[in-house]
Amino acid sequence: MAGQAQRxxxxxxxxxxxxxxxLIAALILLCLHAIFRTVPTEEKMGVVQRIFYFHxxxxxAGFLGVGxxxxxxxxxxxxxxxxxxxxxxxxxxxGVLFFTIVLITGPIWARPVWGVWWTGExxxxxxxxxxxxYAGYLILRQSVENPEQGARFGAVVALIGALDxxxxxxxxxxWRGLHPKVLKVSGGQGLxxxxxxxxxxxxxxxxxxxxxxxxxxxxxGRLQDDVDLLxxxxxxxxxxxEPA
Numbered sequence: 001m002a003g004q005a006q007r008x009x010x011x012x013x014x015x016x017x018x019x020x021x022x023l024i025a026a027l028i029l030l031c032l033h034a035i036f037r038t039v040p041t042e043e044k045m046g047v048v049q050r051i052f053y054f055h056x057x058x059x060x061a062g063f064l065g066v067g068x069x070x071x072x073x074x075x076x077x078x079x080x081x082x083x084x085x086x087x088x089x090x091x092x093x094x095g096v097l098f099f100t101i102v103l104i105t106g107p108i109w110a111r112p113v114w115g116v117w118w119t120g121e122x123x124x125x126x127x128x129x130x131x132x133x134y135a136g137y138l139i140l141r142q143s144v145e146n147p148e149q150g151a152r153f154g155a156v157v158a159l160i161g162a163l164d165x166x167x168x169x170x171x172x173x174x175w176r177g178l179h180p181k182v183l184k185v186s187g188g189q190g191l192x193x194x195x196x197x198x199x200x201x202x203x204x205x206x207x208x209x210x211x212x213x214x215x216x217x218x219x220x221g222r223l224q225d226d227v228d229l230l231x232x233x234x235x236x237x238x239x240x241x242e243p244a
Contacts, residue, residue: 020212027205034198042195051109053198057206058101063165064210065095066134070162073155082225085151090217092137092158094210099131122171126164133161 035053042049072088075081106124107117118124137157144150191199 017215020208024205024208024212027201027208031198031202031205034201039194039198040192045113048109048112051105053202055102055105055109056199057203058098058105060203061206061210062095062098062102064207065091065093065098066130066158066162066165068214069095069134069137069158073158076151077155080148082151085155086218086221086225087214088155088158089141089151090214090221092134092154093217094213096131096134096138098206098210099127099134102127103131122175123168126168126171130161130164130168133157133164137161 031053035050039050039053041047068091069088072084072091076084076088106127110119111117137154140157141150141154144153
């Protein structure tokens, strides 16, 4: 009975996972249709402004990764629960992934508008600093031989890196840089209703994609822990059976 219940649970989980994947795929296709077929072209920047619908949702997902990494890192330092560290590590990887998209799409958008690929503008620079900190977090996790020690060091780096988030958010106000203020919450003029709906749709799609990838990465981390444990037990068993 227990084995049958486990098989049913696995089948139910697989069904939910497949349904989630199909939902995200459908949302992404809907986003692409809205971006390239429905939403109006921005008057001043033209067609290149459409990259905005990839750039901003990627930033939301990146901040979500950084925030979750910092939160679960703090909880890990308090509890030393490996499960919390798995979530923190996975969140950091996804944060780096989505901020990589931000740092790629930003210059592509900036080149026709500002005339340069990159400037020392405050928001750009502080975002790059955040990316470097969390890329360093991942390198640190891989380079430390003791996993528990790497988790502790990484948690401290994650908490320090998260301090850069409010600097990024308020940098446009503090230093009056070139980065545009589009959203009303950032002090901008707001968006055309169709643009706002498309941005909201894309943000939902990216956030759902983030959590889908997060669950997959945490599961992979658990499997890696199981493999490492089996390898350790096998090595210890082989040592015991060696002839004196």
